[in-house]
Amino acid sequence: MNTRLVEVRQKVLKQNDLLARALREQFQDAGVYVTSLVSSPGSGKTTFLEKLLGRLAVENRVAALVGDLATDNDAARLARATSQVRQITTGTICHLDAQMVQNALNGWNLNDLDFLFIENVGNLVCPSSYDLGEDMRLVLLSATEGEDKPLKYPTIFNTADIAIITKMDMAEAAEFNLEEARRSIQSVRPGMQVFEVSAKTGRGMDEVVDFLTSKRSSARPVSIR
Amino acid sequence: MHELSIALSMIEGVLEESEKRGGMKVEAVHLRLGVFSGVDQQALDFSYGLACEGTQLEGSQLVIEKVPLLIYCPFCATERAAQSEQQLCCSICSTPAASIVQGQELEITALEIAA
Ligand SMILES: Nc1nc2c(ncn2[C@@H]2O[C@H](COP(=O)(O)OP(=O)(O)OP(=O)(O)O)[C@@H](O)[C@H]2O)c(=O)[nH]1
Ligand SMILES: [Mg+2]
Ligand SMILES: [Zn+2]
Numbered sequence: 001m002n003t004r005l006v007e008v009r010q011k012v013l014k015q016n017d018l019l020a021r022a023l024r025e026q027f028q029d030a031g032v033y034v035t036s037l038v039s040s041p042g043s044g045k046t047t048f049l050e051k052l053l054g055r056l057a058v059e060n061r062v063a064a065l066v067g068d069l070a071t072d073n074d075a076a077r078l079a080r081a082t083s084q085v086r087q088i089t090t091g092t093i094c095h096l097d098a099q100m101v102q103n104a105l106n107g108w109n110l111n112d113l114d115f116l117f118i119e120n121v122g123n124l125v126c127p128s129s130y131d132l133g134e135d136m137r138l139v140l141l142s143a144t145e146g147e148d149k150p151l152k153y154p155t156i157f158n159t160a161d162i163a164i165i166t167k168m169d170m171a172e173a174a175e176f177n178l179e180e181a182r183r184s185i186q187s188v189r190p191g192m193q194v195f196e197v198s199a200k201t202g203r204g205m206d207e208v209v210d211f212l213t214s215k216r217s218s219a220r221p222v223s224i225r
Numbered sequence: 226m227h228e229l230s231i232a233l234s235m236i237e238g239v240l241e242e243s244e245k246r247g248g249m250k251v252e253a254v255h256l257r258l259g260v261f262s263g264v265d266q267q268a269l270d271f272s273y274g275l276a277c278e279g280t281q282l283e284g285s286q287l288v289i290e291k292v293p294l295l296i297y298c299p300f301c302a303t304e305r306a307a308q309s310e311q312q313l314c315c316s317i318c319s320t321p322a323a324s325i326v327q328g329q330e331l332e333i334t335a336l337e338i339a340a
């Protein structure tokens with residue numbers, strides 16, 4: 001049978017990219033700064049976010065979306081820090097996409113928010129392909145999961161903007177080699193900025209708060225709000 | 226594993242393109258897949274076959290062109306191959322990459338359509 005070759009140029013995730021772009025514009029117009037969090041399961045996203053929300057909420061209006069395969073436990077935990085929390089239950093899907101974010105935002109007035117956080121499903125592979133329209137993507141790596149995670153998952157480190165090393169209070173017990181972890185990060189993502197935190201002791205949390213606050217003021221100047 | 230989601234998005238895109246061209250049977254789909262796209266080739270191959278079942282694309286072939294990683298080296302002031310996926314620095318002078326210029330592709334480039 002004869003076939004002819006027809007050239008097409010289409011990004012496979014075109015629909016997601018278009019929607020993410022629309023979300024990004026919407027966030028910009030509303031003046032809300034959007035940060036997403038990715039990590040392997042259990043690296044401490046929810047704990048870190050709960051503490052971060054608590055600190056930011058003193059001077060800002062904050063909200064969070066949290067993706068989870070099956071439960072709403074994380075949303076219940078975050079609700080201790082802000083009343084504006086919504087769960088995105090993904091079922092069998094191992095990542096969030098822009099459509100899920102858009103659906104979850106339904107009914108919220110983004111103009112009433114300064115910061116929105118999106119906790120992705122715990123997974124270092126799948127979330128890397130999906131733009132959520134966020135301004136900033138944080139990748140978390142805990143002191144208890146090994147220094148070479150970045151080498152094993154270089155792609156996700158390259159879709160993220162900032163790395164956060166969590167559970168630093170456990171570093172000694174886990175014989176965590178901080179220098180090696182930093183080297184791995186720089187190897188897969190030269191120049192990446194890294195924060196060291198412990199949600200438990202509060203170490204490093206103020207630096208993250210200051211960093212996000214300054215990012216927000218440069219990305220969302222007061223004059224246009 | 227998100228390759229099934231990716232395969233479903235692909236099928237949607239291909240059917241849209243083939244309809245624009247008269248809806249003839251698509252025999253093969255050509256895909257450019259960056260080694261740094263976050264998508265696993267084997268898993269995608271498998272998922273594609275599965276996702277095509279019961280659609281007009283059932284039995285179609287997936288032809289994957291792997292796209293290697295290229296970075297911009299600020300020292301050489303040009304595009305270079307990266308040392309490896311784990312070492313994003315210049316394969317010639319070892320300077321850390323300033324940016325990734327190729328290797329994140331996930332795009333349909335051509336369709337083989339029954340003539
Ligand atoms: N010691 C210590 N434990 C922590 C810290 N942060 C989180 N943990 C613990 O690590 C475990 C997992 O934390 P979570 O915050 O639920 O992790 P997560 O990344 O949200 O997990 P998933 O959403 O399931 O992927 C919990 O038992 C936390 O108490 C920390 O800074 N120090
Ligand atoms: Mg969590
Ligand atoms: Zn060079």
